[in-house]
Amino acid sequence: MNAIRATLRLQFHRDFTLDDARALVDDFAALGVSHLYASPLQASRQGSMHGYDGVDPTRIDDEVGGEAALVSLVAALRARGMGLILDIVPNHLAVGGSENPWWQSVLTWGEQSPYGAFFDIDWHSPDPTLAGKLLAPFLGAPYAETLESGELALGFDAAGFHVAYHEHCFPIDPRHYGDILRFAEHNALHEQAAFFDALAQAPNPCSQAPAALSQLERVLEDPGAQASLASALALFEATSEHGATRLHALLSRQHYRLAFWR
Incomplete structure (x- = not known):
């Protein structure tokens, strides 16, 4: 040197x-x-x-x-x-948004993520509302207010199901995709729900989920399946009381808890 x-x-x-x-x-x-x-x-x-x-x-x-x-x-x-x-600063990583694949993996799989130990996260908080969860204080208002405003929107893209909030993208655990797909009035999508349900018993769900997602994408090449999924997603629109209840129930099962930034 x-x-x-x-x-x-x-x-x-x-x-x-x-x-x-x-x-x-x-x-x-x-x-x-x-x-x-x-x-x-x-x-x-x-x-x-x-x-x-x-x-x-x-x-x-x-x-x-x-x-x-x-x-x-x-x-x-x-x-x-x-x-x-x-200049290498290991703790200077961007969270929020959707560009950091390690962060998105942790949000998706929680402590089971291959990157679950890469971040300084207390997965065993004494706060019962955070047991096994990551606190995600990215909301511009209290959670209930944000939910009822309709700003939290359930969607689907090549990465899977997620809840969008401004520039942020909060992924849904594939083991809960069935909770969404069962609302679709399409037989092939119902069959896909069973595949994702099975991930809950899989020894390594992180590695098996991509194949199930690829199969779902093939099903969604059918315009009928696309329309059915769009109708199912509409049932999670939180501007209605039932939609807010469904979306809250889905979010409550994720590995993060959305919260007001303050």
Whole structure:
């Protein structure tokens, strides 16, 4: 490792990329800089201007150029006898939204998630309302008020069932998909409900759920099934008393408890 004589701190983002820094290496060397000190380079929230809201520590952010651009910058630095210092802050991860797959997995599966131990979560809180649950204080108003306003919307996409709230996406545990699918008046969707119910007894439901979801997506290629699912989702619209009751019952079975941010 080269001796550190002088560092230059660079803040990387979509408007100043690794390639932009590589073009300036000769200028930095002329100033006597021995090492560049880089802001976090791991994948962060889309449009992040600082990189401290990481969403995937296993890859270099595409917005700053990705791994190829990092390799190119390091090669240019080494050619001038210079080094690179990376700012790595493990506890600076973005939660909320839907871009962090580790966080979404924890919301989906709770303590059984492969990433359940990656976060500092007290799964055994003395608060009985949080036993085995994660407190998720992302709501802009008290829970009951938010529920009745209709701002919590049950939906379905390629990742599965979820409750959307502004930019946030709170996933539904696949073991409870049957609680939704049974409201669909379509035989194939009823059959799918049984497959998801079976996950509750599966030895490793996290690994088996993707196959069941793929099968559900194939069923939903049928326009009739799509229409039936849309009708079922409408029954969970919380602007009606029965819809609010259904959505609350579904949310109460998840591994998180939504709460007012205060």
